[in-house]
Amino acid sequence: MKKFKGFWLFLILSVIVYGTVQVLMNTGILNNFYSNTLIFISINIILAVSLHLVIGITGQFSIGHAGFLAVGAYISAIVTMKLQLPFPIALLAGGICAALAGLVVGIPTLRLRGDYLAIATLGFAEIIRIVFLNIDAVGGAAGMQVSKLTTWTYTFICLFITIAVITNFTKSRHGRACISIRENEIAADAMGINTTYYKVMAFAIGSFFAGIAGGLYAHNFYIIQPAQFGFLKSFDILIFVVLGGLGSLSGAVISAILLTVVSTFLQGYPETRMIIYSLVLVLVMLYRPQGLMGTREITDLFKRKSVKGGN
């Protein structure tokens, strides 16, 4: 029962957050700019959490996450714009196609380790981008027009599902297997864990949610272009996870919120934004390589406090 308590708390909390924001939007206290920022923050959280599963939990260093974002964005845009199907179906299709892409990329590359895996995922992401660049049906370099369908409700439901699934996955037997791979792959292998299976599984789940985020992303900006899904986008997602702490879901969420807010304010100064981003990344790596939260979660904080209170 204790296991479920956390879940119910999370559910109630998210309903409250959702309801408050919705009421504020309806009453007009939050104008379009703020609600767009909120949607953007949520999309970034989905991306950060999905990459957290791959890098933070399973320890597989993927720097090509924008490739799966691109797959989700383009597939969902095709489903709504060309096939005229409803938005939820498009989101799901985007997610599933991204997961399939994740399988295709993951099965061969996850045999590689460390640096080589990083470079291979980067290469795959670039290939995905170049493929979209060369398909005339989706507009090539000029991009594809997409109508705005992303609303706060859709975004929040997706965000909720992402966090719930990934938290539960992490706590499950599969999640523990993934963590053991992160800690020591050879030892995990020796303990009878099918490392390739779990790595590919984590990779595919991460790609699925990146695809969902892609669907939301595409229907939030009126236009998608291959140039939006380059190396810099992968890097943006990577910095959420690294800054938050490799292995900490709440860290990834917090840094996604923080950095999205910062970059929204620095929108007019893209160079300054990138200089700050890269400086933060380098300084965090040099002075606090475990990130803001390390592998701890924000819920641990409350637990420790209650123990102290008990004493």
Add this chain to the structure above:
Amino acid sequence: MEWVQQLVNGISLGSIYALIALGYTMVYGIIKLINFAHGEIFMIGAFVGFYAISGWGLGFFPALLLAMTVCALFGVIIERVAYRRLRNATRIAALITAIGISLLIQYVVIYFRGAQPEAYPNVLSNRSFDFFGAQISSQSLMILCTSIALMILLQFIVHKTKIGKAMRAVSHDMDAARLMGINVNTTISATFAIGSALAGAAGVFFGVYYTKIEPLMGVIPGLKAFVAAVLGGIGIIPGAMVGGLLLGVVETVVSALGYSLWRDAAAFIILILILLFKPSGIFGKNAREKV
């Protein structure tokens, strides 16, 4: 005869990749770090060459030397400031730092001089002459000859000098080298200096050959040079040369066949095929992993 011409073009492009790849491979060989900032050193080299030629009116070779010196210093500074602290950190931390440094250099350059491209001045006479019916420009021949000379110089340094011997020893086993009285830090700095100088030279060649430079020009050639290094077997110096030349030729052939938009994809497809089927590269030997 067009094919001979394409081949020469490919080899010229390949020699630029090879020069960048040498820096990657040397740094990887010695501290097992993919120095993502290497592409940015290449870019800095191109800009130093540009300002030296168009601002101070230097000739090609003085500008080349200046670019190489500045880049060597720059590489040493980057190593000293960022990578030295991370020598015992995890590989992922080092890799992320390298990405961060690379972006930092790009955007600091953009911040100070803007993102607009710059047209490279014409320093080499652009005569083209007939070679068995193919038109070969003197520029590409010059680039080819200079890069071959630099590679021979590098081979000489690595195999015949004391610092080269130290570099080989450190890349073989850092701790044992330290026990034998080799100053590991100096050796690593020297590796960065030599690799960065080669990248700087490549930057000047790139500018002369393509006549256009911009702050983000280092990203794609940097990644491709890395592909070249992996192709030849990372950590192996002749491998980087062969890999670079091979990659240049493949890209030129892909462009010549009319798939110029797919040119960048070709490099990454080669990378993935190599990683899947022979991760140790063309010249690599299989090393057994110890627990």
